[in-house]
Amino acid sequence: MTTRPAADRHRSTSSRHYAVVGAGIAGVACARTLVQAGHRVTVFEREATAGGRMASESTAFGKFDSGAQYFTVRDPRFARALELAPQLCKPWSANLVRVLDPHGRVAEAALPALEPHWVAQPGMDALVTAWAAPLGDSLVTDTRVTHIEADTLDARRWQLRTSGAGDSQHVYSGFDAVLLAVPPGRARALLGDGKLSAALSEKIEAVRIAPCWTLMIAFPQANQPTLSHLGPQWNAARSTHHRVAWLARESSKPGRDRIERWTLQASAAWSQEHLRDDAARVAAKLLRAFAEITGIRAEPSHVQARCWPEAQTQVPVGTPHLWDAKRRLGVAGDWCIGHRVEDAFLSGLTLALEVA
Structure with missing residues (x-):
């Protein structure tokens, strides 16, 4: 023995x-x-609620993913965990493009994704919420x-x-x-x-980690019988505009309300520079950048800015x-x-x- x-x-x-x-x-x-x-x-x-930066904001016009926009799956342990709730997450055909200048001009109409982009539905927070449910009263x-x-x-x-x-x-x-x-x-x-x-x-x-300002805007006027959506044909882009690093048409994600909605994430440098600004000032600046990149100059019915003080790891x-x-x-x-x-x-x- x-x-x-x-x-x-x-x-x-x-x-x-x-x-x-x-x-x-x-x-x-x-x-x-x-x-x-x-x-x-x-x-x-x-x-x-549970979620952290897998956060979703509920509004009268539908949900916005204010934190993580999508996720990829590379490790088999993560893949096995996701298999436990097979209907919770869906691949997002983001039609990803890369914006190469401040005015929205792109080098290619679409760049193929190297790996699938996944989203939880009806919002990114749904994945963490589902995984946290068995904790019951242990979650305070x-x-x-x-x-x-x-x-x-x-x-x-x-x-x-x-x-x-x-x-x-x-x-x-x-x-x-x-x-x-x-x-x-x-x-x-x-x-x-x-x-x-x-x-x-x-x-x-x-550790070095950068902040990120996020802008969420909605255009319900786009959902008319003669107009399916506003602006460009692409649904997501990485941008080199000095203010904006990422744009996504939220309404293009699976399981989402179809009202035209966009989320912008500001660049790390710009977010750091404007970390202490109030949300209204940040929203106005990012809205102008959004118009420059997409050509959408309509007035949104919903404008909301949120700051993540520690968002993207650099070191x-x-x-x-x-x-x-x-x-x-x-x-x-x-x-x-x-x-x-x-x-x-x-x-x-x-x-x-x-x-x-």
Whole structure:
């Protein structure tokens, strides 16, 4: 008979309680994996629903994907996870073009996609929402974690201080480990800028991630019997306009309302320059850029701007996740290895597999 080391015996027989901060795709993938391994998990999300940057904005004119616009599938583990809900995601024939100058002139009418572009329906948030559903009451929404500290009743564990609706404050205790699935700036703050784990904070400090302003506009007047849509024949473009990096006709995505809607994502440099501007000022500037690129000069019936302070990774950590076994603190997010939706999923998955 073989005797396992004490640590291994504990791992195989004990169910632990994990706190996961952030219910984007990384946090939900991490939490689901831990639950499947037999552990107890409490997930804290400051927004009203799960999703993170897989966000969709509901309006009177239909949904807008204000964060991730689509995703690709390269890793078999991500592919297997998606197969569990085969009707939830559909390929998007984006008719992708590349805009090469500020006035919308393109080198080619259409560039073939190197790999399928996938979207969840009826919005990108539907994928994370579906994956989070089995967590039930273990997902605590509208709750912002403000501090991580040693449990007052058991110094071997952690407790979290939180704030919620109406400035309500609560303390959640008894966690064997805390796993952060939040943007790098938020992760550094929760780690006390190194006080809780100098090793994790040092690695996060090297990350560079750019902000992104997003503009969402709707043209219901386009949906008339004699007019199917406004502007160009393409549905999505990468732009070199100094203000705009990406444009997409939301209404061209599968499972979406057919009212003509567009989403613009500003360039990293322009978003950084205008990071502190108010939304109305940003919307006006991006709307002018939209008209220059597409030729659409009609007045939209809906205009909404949203800023993502930490959106696209420029310098990642370089490893799928971070784990300080001594302190029992972990970090996951797309920014650990890149900026793609799949990167976030794999980061949450691999962190859970290491700590479980």
